[in-house]
Amino acid sequence: xxxxxxxxxxxxxxxxxxxxxxxxxxxxxxxxxxxxxxxxxxxxxxxxxxxxxxxxxxxxxxxxxxxxxxxxxxxxxxxxxxxxxxxxxxxxxxxxxxxxxxxxxxxxxxxxxxxxxxxxxxxxxxxxxxxxxxxxxxxxxxxxxxxxxxxxxxxxxxxxxxxxxxxxxxxxxxxxxxxxxxxxxxxxxxxxxxxxxxxxxxxxxxxxxxxxxxxxxxxxxxxxxxxxxxx
Ligand SMILES: [Zn+2]
Ligand SMILES: [Zn+2]
Numbered sequence: 737x738x739x740x741x742x743x744x745x746x747x748x749x750x751x752x753x754x755x756x757x758x759x760x761x762x763x764x765x766x767x768x769x770x771x772x773x774x775x776x777x778x779x780x781x782x783x784x785x786x787x788x789x790x791x792x793x794x795x796x797x798x799x800x801x802x803x804x805x806x807x808x809x810x811x812x813x814x815x816x817x818x819x820x821x822x823x824x825x826x827x828x829x830x831x832x833x834x835x836x837x838x839x840x841x842x843x844x845x846x847x848x849x850x851x852x853x854x855x856x857x858x859x860x861x862x863x864x865x866x867x868x869x870x871x872x873x874x875x876x877x878x879x880x881x882x883x884x885x886x887x888x889x890x891x892x893x894x895x896x897x898x899x900x901x902x903x904x905x906x907x908x909x910x911x912x913x914x915x916x917x918x919x920x921x922x923x924x925x926x927x928x929x930x931x932x933x934x935x936x937x938x939x940x941x942x943x944x945x946x947x948x949x950x951x952x953x954x955x956x957x958x959x960x961x962x963x964x965x966x967x
Contacts, residue, residue, distance in 0.1 A: 743821045744809040755820040756809075763805035764824055768832040770798050772949075775927070775957040777801055790930045792937045793922075795949045797836055799828045802926055802954030810954045814925055817859050825953065826868050833872060839949060841921040843878045843914070844870050847936060850883055861925040865953055869923065880913040881936065909943050919947040927952040 742749040742757035744764075749757035756764065771779035772795035774788040783789075790796060800806050813821050846866035854860060870877045914920075920940075924933055927950070937948045 743818065744812045745805075756824060759805060760809055764800070764809055766799040766828045766832060767801065768799070768829060768835055770801055770955055772796055775801075775955045777957070790934055790950075792941050793930075793933060793948050793950050795839075796927055796930070796933070796955060797832075797949065797951045798927060798953065798955035799832050800954045802928070802956045807954060807956075810926070814857065814861050817861075817864070822864075836869070836921070836951065837873055839919070839921070841873070841875050841919050841949070842917045844873075844875050844921045844923055845878060845880065847922065847924040847932060848879070848881050848883050861953075862923050865925065865951065866923040869921070869951060875921070878913050878917075880910050880940075882908055882910075909939065911944050914940075914944050914946065917946065920949075922948060922950045924950065924952050925954070927955040 740749045740751060740754055741747065742760050743755040744760045745757060747757055749755075752758070753761035767777065769777050769780075771777070771783050773779070773783035773790075774785040775796065775798070776784065778784070800810060802810060809821075810825065813825050844866050846860070846862040849857075849860050849862065866877050869875070922933060922936060927933060933950050933952075937950075940946060940948065
């Protein structure tokens, strides 16, 4: 009998894999084999689906494939952050850090979080990922994007109005913060369809031509067949 509980799934766990249970321990293996173009773990050196590039983002780096139990664990951290789970989640392998370091980003931009969201979560996942990356790679964090609260609220009132409106108006942008910066790393927690990251990147590029890559904790492969190949 065991008195220990897994910090991710809260099921009983033996001491051997603590703070996780065996299944969560096995699911939470960081990898550097997720394709930076299409998100499949099967691409090897060259992307099999280059047309899936998330333009205007050049590459999307992710240490975890956000599927099944791995996705659940990452979500558990997002909902209930804690140092024990964090140590496991940010234990990325050396090759993954190298993959980021060789890109020579000049700045890191965490995706801004809506105030309502902060009230729910009481922490800021994209900031936390950005903070750790900033320390490890020795690159400053800048925050040129802020939520434009007024417009967001106005947009909620009327659906057709909202659809007509450019959703990019949600953010305001201070260009001067990007002065002399030519290559940035945008950070968010998950990449599913990539909508948010692509919108933000398009928005930034409209205002200021710049090379953009992204870093997320978990990425879901875009191509369905690559997901089923994994099963
Ligand atoms: Zn578990
Ligand atoms: Zn690929």
